[in-house]
Amino acid sequence: MRIGDAAAAAGTTPRALRFYEQRGLLPPPTRTHTGQRVYDVHDVKRVRVIRELLALGLTVEDLRGCADRLDQIGTTPCPRSPRDGVAARRLETLSAEIDRLTAVRDSLAQRMELTR
Amino acid sequence: MRIGDAAAAAGTTPRALRFYEQRGLLPPPTRTHTGQRVYDVHDVKRVRVIRELLALGLTVEDLRGCADRLDQIGTTPCPRSPRDGVAARRLETLSAEIDRLTAVRDSLAQRMELTR
DNA sequence: CTTGCCCCTGACGCGCGGGTCAAGATCTAG
DNA sequence: CTAGATCTTGACCCGCGCGTCAGGGGCAAG
Secondary structure (H helix, E strand, O other): OEHHHHHHHHOOOHHHHHHHHHOOOOOOOEEOOOOOEEOOHHHHHHHHHHHHHHHOOOOHHHHHHOHHHHHHHOOOOOOOOOOOOHHHHHHHHHHHHHHHHHHHHHHHHHHHHHOO | OOHHHHHHHHOOOHHHHHHHHHOOOOOOOEEOOOOOEEOOHHHHHHHHHHHHHHHOOOOHHHHHHOHHHHHHHOOOOOOOOOOOOHHHHHHHHHHHHHHHHHHHHHHHHHHHHHOO
């Protein structure tokens, strides 16, 4: 399948696929003799995994660090970088951000109460 | 006082003060005959209020909408736009964002558990 | 053959709150 | 009087995950 269909099958756009390839998240796909990219089901699955991990807040940079393991991840695990857990660090920054936003929300709410 | 001192007194930089002025959050200050901006304590207070509200997640655009009331805000209230509460809307998006991040965190945590 | 959609690469745009550099004028301490 | 800090305006830069042209070629149908 060509890039448009592959992108649609993975729930994204051709532009995103080229972008992932350029950033090293997708291996350079095979090409037709005229230079058009050709993908298979396997690639589409990989893109799905990428999108899922991005939606969890990991960055493209994070994923490039474990690009070689992206296929094995499939349904269950989380990405681990050579020495440490990328996902673990993301979990920490997530918690920190939640705490910060909660504090901000509370102080804003308090301000609003004062005006009543 | 000139811009450098005013900025320091408000806990920010000259660049930020010019930026707020350009975006309509600060009134054009008086100038010396050579064109240098001159601020007083009143202005510094206003900048403090601006910074506080920005830290609460309101945007420069939000504040421009109630620029005329920024001085009266001082210590207690929250900004209200002509028809509706800017702060109230920010409170909603804050809550939504907190919920979203919490969901993301939980699903990431769940993934990590599966790998053990 | 032509129409019309798809694909290619490369480059710029976005939002947002300023940071940073440039080139010059001005202020102030010694 | 001079050096050095501070001021002026204007313009470009940042991150980040793509969107959106621009200018060109491919591909199946009528």
